[in-house]
Amino acid sequence: MYITALFSIKGGVGKTSTAVNLAYLSAASGVRTLLWDLDPQAASSFYLRVDASIKGGIEGVFEKNTDKRIKGTDYPNFDLLPSDWSYRNLDLYFHAQKKPKQQIRRFLQEFSGNERTYAGAYEHIFIDCPPGFTLLSENILRAADDLLVPIIPTTLSLRTLDQLLEMTALPKCNHLRILPFLSMVDGRKRLHRDTMTQLQTQRRVLRSYIPYSSDVEKMGLRREPLVAYAPRSAAGHAFKLLWSELQNRVATLKQK
Ligand SMILES: Nc1ncnc2c1ncn2[C@@H]1O[C@H](COP(=O)(O)OP(=O)(O)O)[C@@H](O)[C@H]1O
Ligand SMILES: [Mg+2]
Numbered sequence: 001m002y003i004t005a006l007f008s009i010k011g012g013v014g015k016t017s018t019a020v021n022l023a024y025l026s027a028a029s030g031v032r033t034l035l036w037d038l039d040p041q042a043a044s045s046f047y048l049r050v051d052a053s054i055k056g057g058i059e060g061v062f063e064k065n066t067d068k069r070i071k072g073t074d075y076p077n078f079d080l081l082p083s084d085w086s087y088r089n090l091d092l093y094f095h096a097q098k099k100p101k102q103q104i105r106r107f108l109q110e111f112s113g114n115e116r117t118y119a120g121a122y123e124h125i126f127i128d129c130p131p132g133f134t135l136l137s138e139n140i141l142r143a144a145d146d147l148l149v150p151i152i153p154t155t156l157s158l159r160t161l162d163q164l165l166e167m168t169a170l171p172k173c174n175h176l177r178i179l180p181f182l183s184m185v186d187g188r189k190r191l192h193r194d195t196m197t198q199l200q201t202q203r204r205v206l207r208s209y210i211p212y213s214s215d216v217e218k219m220g221l222r223r224e225p226l227v228a229y230a231p232r233s234a235a236g237h238a239f240k241l242l243w244s245e246l247q248n249r250v251a252t253l254k255q256k
Pocket of ligand 1: 008010011012013014015016017018043183184185210211212213214216217218219220235
């Protein structure tokens with residue numbers, strides 16, 4: 001089981017759009033894939049036409065039979081653990097548990113360890129995180145293999161990335177690979193082009209980047225992954241390149 005979290009301190013940077021498209025591409029490649037929509041705003045659940053509510057809320061996920069909470073999507077191999085409005089209280093819930101920073105890790109380990117359950121069979125889990133740096137974020141850092149971080153190339157982005165790298169240099173997070181990539185790149189803007197070059201030369205960002213495109217915004221109208229309805233669009237192509245870059249890294253790690 002491989003865990004990729006779409007993570008940023010900021011909102012509105014492309015986490016959800018990327019999570020939905022990459023999870024779709026993973027599933028389309030034949031990998032049994034689960035997307036966990038951990039943001040109470042429930043955008044991933046909305047895009048995938050799944051009702052954003054869970055019987056029993058947070059307790060229903062962490063303390064009851066998770067299999068029953070998982071929903072299928074319209075696509076083969078692709079399931080969703082939906083959002084629920086109660087997720088806004090995840091920090092409070094974790095805080096009341098014995099090991100508050102290990103909750104997601106423990107949950108996902110049990111989940112994968114139990115081969116008899118439906119949930120045990122996922123090969124790749126994507127987590128769509130809410131913005132911020134909270135107890136939930138610390139849980140994600142300990143649970144994920146990859147942290148995929150969308151960066152919009154603006155003047156403050158270098159600083160934001162450095163802040164994130166500092167914040168994520170935590171104990172018990174040595175296994176974690178932080179993979180920043182450029183998101184919503186507007187090639188017409190000089191500032192975007194310059195910042196992009198600066199980030200690519202001075203920081204370790206992935207080669208693939210997602211261009212700014214109204215095709216991505218249309219996901220809200222279509223309620224489908226962009227790569228499903230416009231696979232040949234510039235942004236669709238970019239998501240596919242990002243997926244193959246990520247896939248190559250996963251394959252390399254599995255060989256080690
Ligand atoms: N590459 C892109 N080009 C244009 N609009 C985008 C792009 N990526 C995301 N958006 C739009 O920006 C908004 C925020 O994107 P979203 O993926 O929900 O970010 P986050 O999950 O980080 O809050 C959404 O309205 C989405 O449609
Ligand atoms: Mg989001």
